[in-house]
Structure formats: C-alpha cells, structure tokens
Amino acid sequence: MRSRQNYAEMKEIKKQQRLATGLISDRFSKVSSIIIKMAYFHYGTEPIVMRTVYFLPSGYAYFNMECLEKGCADGGYDLGPVIISMINSHKKSAKGKLVCKGKSAELPSEHARIAYEVAVEYNKKS
Numbered sequence: 001m002r003s004r005q006n007y008a009e010m011k012e013i014k015k016q017q018r019l020a021t022g023l024i025s026d027r028f029s030k031v032s033s034i035i036i037k038m039a040y041f042h043y044g045t046e047p048i049v050m051r052t053v054y055f056l057p058s059g060y061a062y063f064n065m066e067c068l069e070k071g072c073a074d075g076g077y078d079l080g081p082v083i084i085s086m087i088n089s090h091k092k093s094a095k096g097k098l099v100c101k102g103k104s105a106e107l108p109s110e111h112a113r114i115a116y117e118v119a120v121e122y123n124k125k126s
C-alpha cells in the first residue's frame, strides 16, 4: 500500500539526493549549461510527452528524471552517468534511450521509456 506518508518520505529522500549531488558549478566548472530534451513513451501506444529541462551552473547536478507513470514512485531515468561521461570527454551532444527502472505491482516492467538528447555547453576558454 502506498500511503501519503510514504509519498512525503519519497519526496524528502529525493530532495536529500538532490542536495547531496552538489552544484553544477562546483562539480563541473567548465560547464555553462546543460539541456536535456526528452520524449516520453508510455507502455503500449500512448501519446508521447515532450519535455525539455535546462540546467545552469547554479543548479544541482541531479540528473535523475522522474517517471511520469502514476504509481511508479521509485522509477525514473538517471542521466547522470551519460552527462558525466560527456563532460569528462568534452562532448557537446549525445542521444540515447532509457527504460524506466521502477518496479510496481500495478505496472508492467518496462512500462515507460524515454528517448533523450543531451546538449552540454562549455565556458569559453579563459
């Protein structure tokens, strides 16, 4: 059973995770912006939701995107490894797909997925 309290706890855990990642400017001083474009695919042939998320150096380096499926609380799409490897190799763009890793009694596994495009802008050389 998923109670309201569990949901509040989940929100708090997510907030702590976000704070723990640190600021983009601290972790990736060369980065001036990160843009993530996502197309959400639902299980089956449901319509697609498009979403674009912007990250600035003053934001947290938390790239775990939430799953949009109702009832999927611990799922999502962690773009952190993709973005970190892009920054490490000074790559400006990357594309790929991720399947939601969340498990729920009400939802089939692989109930949702995204196709993403990440664009990283770097500061001009000083």
Ligand SMILES: [Zn+2]
Binding pocket: 067, 068, 069, 072, 075, 076, 100, 101, 102, 111, 112
């Ligand atoms: Zn999910």
